[in-house]
Amino acid sequence: MDERFLEIRDLKKSFGSGEARQEVLRGIDFTVKKGEFCVLLGPSGSGKSTLLNIIGGIDTPDSGFVSINGDKLEDMDEKQLTIYRRKHLGYVFQMYNLIPNLNVKENIEVGAYLSDDPLDVEEVISTLGLQDHKYKYPNQLSGGQQQRVSIGRAVVKNPDILMCDEPTGALDYKTSKEILALIEDCNSKYGSTVIMVTHNEAIKYMADHVIKLRDGIVRHNDINDKKIPASELDW
């Protein structure tokens, strides 16, 4: 396993200016190994989504750097960043953000199109348990089904890193566990590194690596040697 697949060094980020200036990240340092399931844990306002956005190259830090496989994001221009996201990242958000007038299969193809080496769309649909829904439109699906589609859209790219921002935030307990199990499957089956932002403490038990944030700094950086399957999680 590549020890420093993802490296984050002294990352700082603030919003606003003058008295309204708010430091969201105040010097974040950690590394993530390739293939690791990493959970960024913290309460609202702890800076975890901002950190995820910076890692995903859709936000920029004020100082410090993020490097993936030795490539620093700060050295990349916008075009290179787009290619970086295209080649290496898959995104899953709390809101599913599916394209309303494309059906399930087509929404997943939207992800496949971006990759030079995509997974088989049908296989992904099957893995996600969406065979019976593949010709349905997003507004014909439940929230959980929509989130499955959004995961499918992200993993079909066969990304190096799967970025998940509160993927279960809008889902009920049962559906949340199903979604987490799916992400876990993708991590083990396709070997993608997973970085998941959540405020749900219970989720840390299924992760290899747990980073706890509070007030913009890393409070805990723990390796979980006793991870349990998502299906066994309880909260």
Added chain:
Amino acid sequence: MRNPLIKRIPKELVSDWHKYLVIVIFMVVMIGVISGMYVGHDSMLAAIDSGREELKLEDGSFELSRKASPELLEAISTGEKADVRQYFIDEGIRKADEKVADAIEEELRSQVRMTIEDQVRMQMNAYGITDEDMIRSQIDSAIEENFESALEQARSSEEFIEASNEAYEEAHSEVIEAVDEKWDEISEQYDLADEDFTPVAVTIYDHFYRNVSEDNDNDGTEDATVRIFKSDDVIDKASFNEGRAPEKDTEIAIDRMHADNVGVSVGDSITVGGKKFEIVGLLSYVNYLTLHESNTDLMFDAFGFDVAMVTPEAFGEMKARVHYSYAFTYDVKPDGKIEQADWSERFLKALITQTLVKDNEIDDYLPEYLRQASNFAPSDIEGDSTGTGILCYILIAVIAFIFAITISNTIDKEASVIGTLRASGYSRGELVVHYMSMPFIVSVAGAVIGNVLGYTVFRNMAVFLYYNSYSLPSCHLVFSPTAMVKTTVIPLVLMFLINLIVIVKKLQLSPLRFLRHDLTKSKRSKARRIPAWSFMKRFRIRILLQNMPNYAVLIFGVIFIELMMCFAFGLPDSLNNYGKKAPDMVFADYQYMLMSSKDSDGNVIETSEDSAERFSSTGLLYPKDSGSFRAGMGSGGDESVTVYGIIKDSRYISIPADMEEGQVYVSSAFAEKFGISSGDRITLHEEYENKSYDFTVAGTVDYEGGIAAFMDNDSFNSVFGKKQGEFSGYFSMNEITDIDEQDIAMVITVDDITKVTNQLMHSMGGFMDIFKYALVVLAAALIYLLAKIIIDRNEHSISMVKILGFKNSEIGSLYIIPTAIVVTLFALVSFVAGYFLMIWIFHIFMLQMDGYFAFYMAPGSMILSVVYLLLGYIFVSVIDYVRIKKIPMDVALKNVE
């Protein structure tokens, strides 16, 4: 792998088909009409052009007072000038020789008689005879006996020969002196002494005609004048729109347009020159595309004038006088207008001189390029499409803008999806292409269908419109590259660029801002406080305030619609207004243009009419700004300006008596059109010569009838190198009857001005009405699209208030009433804006045309232009209400972007 986003496009088209249908129809109509106009024009111009070749259009014609001898025609066709001076000298010497010979003979006879008488008297005296009777008798017998021999002897005497030679020489030199004096004058007048003269060889054709009366309904009264040509003419031939050429002496073919106007057709009988003829064909003569009876007519007259063809035998039987008209073609074609003018002048010199030396007279001369009857229609057709083209582009730009706003709203709605796609690695370019595809597809569809209709339906409409005015030959469809560019490339580029700019600008934002729905540049200001009105009222105000950007677009659209309304109502109103004001647009009830200020005998042309007043005039050109967008459009050429020389204290045109040379007053139309004011300097130039004149504008004369400049007559003569006292014609309050018609070039009366506007209304009237209603429909379509944007944007909110329990009628009143208030308020404001904008646009439009008339709207039209818009809005409101009713409640509940 194909971009899966492509699959969205047909679905998008289907789901919002009514919106795209409106846009496509809009584009199809606009592009179709403009394409039809261009294709129609190009087809017609191609038909006219090919007709010039096929039907052998002359390069010019001249009419002689007597039939020309073969020698004269031979001499003219060489293009060589005759040696007029030598002709005059030869003629003078011949006549002088006759006179001198007579004088010498008489003198010689008298001298011989006297000599014989003297000798007899001397002899008789020597014989001492004094009886006078005897002497007289002796003289008589001596004269009888010796006169002839003495005469003969005297003739052979050296003294006589010397004396008579002297007499001849003296007479000859007097002749030469007189001819030289006269020749200087003539050669200056006609520029005959040109040493660089090179002849222009021509081929001449007989093209005789008779002007006879035409009685269309055989009721014994003359309805029109018909110009009869023979069916075997080999020049200026006719094409037949219907029927055939006459083959019998009782058959006639008449002009198609005239037949249409007076309501006769093939198979009917008409009385021509007192004899009944059966109409066997409707034709269009290549040199009579418009029925100008005389080249000096301001407007053609398809009712009162006709051209027709009969067999040579029927022509021979007619009684009216034959006009010995000859058409000619250059053996080598001139290249361009300047060469045409130059060749025409050179040929005229040959014509004048040869006719003179061959003892004939010219009644008329007209080079083809100046011939109104064959040039009026094509130049009108060429100039016509410009206005429609500009309107089309404005409409396309508006549609493109609406499209861009719609897409911009879609981007707002799809912000999260766009953010996700961008975060997943979709590039900005890919998304730009994606969002551009819809306007591109719709524009291409509009352009393709529009062009297809343009080449079929609308082309025929355009052709029909012109056939309604002109005697044009039958035309065949031609591919028009101009139409292709102007109706496909330009609308596509317009649509493409406007949408590209808006979409690129919109997609500039970072993926994160899309994900956060943070799409506005300015941060939200504090919530505005609203007075404590009723809840519904405050709710409406909130909706109004929240939708300000959309209402801004709506207001823009309303302004544009009002602009279109002002155009649709204002154009016919302006024409009518011009017609009504026409009587004020002549300086005098009669304006006589003379051929020259002197008659053929060299006497100044005078009249006893008390109100007659001399004036001078000449035609110059005012340069149009070549750097502006107008360059190359419409007439494209410079503006024709009539410069008048006015006598001091004129009763017709009021300019100060103390104007200096180089100062002019300009007509108010001239000043308005080009923004000229007192103190400005203007430069006017000759059309065919490289001469220009600078003037200082001293003021304006209130005259809307034309582009004109006025100066003192003496200054006029001095500036234009005329002789003192020269003038061009007379203004008069009454008809002048004591000037020989031969000396009058043209008479302009109020009727001529109204004839122009009547003809314009006749040609454009039907078109104007169609145009007006088409614009009303377009206005309704525009307002539909604009109102739809507001409902679309508020779909989520509407769904939410439905969930909260608001009734459809309440929601309708919440969302429709603010729009209604905005539309009504801005319909009124926009009318004012549109009205003034139209005045400005009309002004720009007029700059491309020759002449000027101001924009005018009747009060009734002003009211109607607002009422029509509101009616359109009421219709759209009903559709909006139905749409509001249909918005489902789950829009606000489901998490579908």
